[in-house]
Amino acid sequence: MNHTFSDHHQVQVVSSFLELINTSFHGAKNAICWQRNLDGDFEEITNQLSLKENVTEVSTKDLLQLNLSEKGNLAREIILNDLQLLTDFGALPSLNLIKKYNKDEEFDFISTDVYSFHVDRSPISSDTFLCTYFGASSDIISNEEVEQKILIPSIREKLKELHNGPDEEFEDFLKEYYFDLHYQVKPNGTPTNLELGNLWKLAVDHPQQNVLPCVHRAPVENEGEYRLLLIC
Template sequence: MLLYQSRVHTLKLTPFPRDASALSWASSLIRSIYIFFVASRMTSSFLLPADYRRIKVVHYFDELVATPFTDGMNALCWPRALDGDFGEVVRRLEVENGEGIVTLEEERLRSLEVSAAGRMAVGQMLADLQRLRDLDREPVLNCIYGYPRDEEPGPVATDVFSFHADSAPVEADTWLCTYYGPPSEGLRNEEALRRVDIPETRAELLRLFGGEEDEAFAEWLSEHCYDLHYAPLPNARPFSFGHGNLWRIAVDWPGSAVPPCVHRAPAHSPDEPPRLLLIS
C-alpha cells in the first residue's frame, strides 16, 4: 500500500485489485485524489489582511474574552494551529449529503471510533465548547453539508451566503471557528455597501413595501433583515477566517461603539467535504 501523509490528512492508494474492474478501481482512485487535494486546499496557510485596523490578533483565550471592541476594531482573532485529524472525524460521522446541517452532541463525538489523531481533534472541539459554556454561552457545533437558500430572494438575498452582519436587541457578539471544510469569509467595512443603500435595490424594495419611505419602511426593512446584508464594492478583497482560529466578532446592536463585522458562509459544492463549524 502506498501512503502519503500530511499533517491533517492521509491519502491511501491501494494497488490494483485483481478481482475488480479497471473502471471501478480508477473511479475510486480519482475520488481519493480529489478529496486529498480538496483537503490540501482547505488547510493552506492562513493570512490576515495586512494593515487592517478593524481586526486585532490576540494570543490567548482570556485576552479574546476581555478585549473590548473600540476605536473601530470589530473583530478579534485568536490564531491557532490545532493538532488532530478533523477530516477523520467528518468521515466517521457518516453524515449524508442531503442532511444539510447536523448538530453534533458531545455524546456522539465521544462515541466515534477514531484514531489517536481523530481523538485529538474531538478533544480540541470539546475543549472549545466547554470554554464557551464556562462563559454562560450556548455554543453549537455543526457538521454542515449545505445551508438553505432563499427560494424567492427578491431584490436582496438574506441567506448566509450573502455578506451580512449579525444583529441583537442588546449588547452581544458572535463567536466562530471553522475546524474543517471551507472557512467563513469576511469583508472589510470600507469595501462593503448595504444593499438597501443601493438606489436601484432600494427603489425595488420600496415598490414591494407599497408605501412611503418613512419610519414604517425602515421597520419593514429591519423585520425582513434586508438592512443587514451587504454588497462588495468593485475590487473588494474578501478574506478568510481560516481553520482552527477562534474569532469573536461585533454585531449590530443599539449603542454599539463599532460597526458590525461583515461576513458570510462560503460557497459550498456538493462534491466538497462538509464543514465543521463552532458558532455561538
C-alpha cells in the same frame, strides 16, 4: 495557508481564550482572532459524523461515541475543550456539521441568506464566536469596502415596490425582513478568509455596541465536502 492577521486594520490578534474574551472591539477593529495552528485530524471526525439534515447540530455525546485514531482523538479533545471554554464563559456554543445552508431564491434582486455578506443583530449585548475546524471557512470584509444593499438605488426601488405601503413604515419593513442587514461588496473590495482552526469573535449590531458590526458571510462549500463549524 497560515497567513498572519496582525497587519489587518480590521483584525485584532490575541494568543489565548482569556485574551479573546477580555479584549474589546475598538476603532476599526471589529473582529478579534485567537490565531491557532491546531493539531489533530478534523477530517476524520467530519467524515464519521452522520448528517441528519443539511445543517446538523452535533452533541458532545455524538462526539464521544466516535471511534477515532490518535490524531482524530486529539481533534476531538480540542473541540470539546472549545465548547467547554465557551460554555463556562456563558455562551451557548453549537457544533454544526454542514452540507449546505438554505439559499434565498425568493427575490432575484436581493439575497438575504448567510452566503450574502451580512451583519448579525441582537437586542442585547453579545458577540458572535466562530471556528471552522474542517471544510471551507467564512469570510469577513471591512465596513468601508461594502455598501448596504438597501441604499443601492435600483435595489431600494424594488424594495419600495415590494413594500407597497406608507413611506413612514418603509424603514420598519426593511428591518422586519432583515433586508437592512445585507451588504454588497464595492468594486476592489477584498474579503479576508478566516481560515481553519482560528477562534474568532465578531462584533454584532446591538444597542451598546461602540464599533461597526462585522460584515461576514458563509462560504460556498467545497464540492463533496462537509464543513465542521463551531458557532455561538
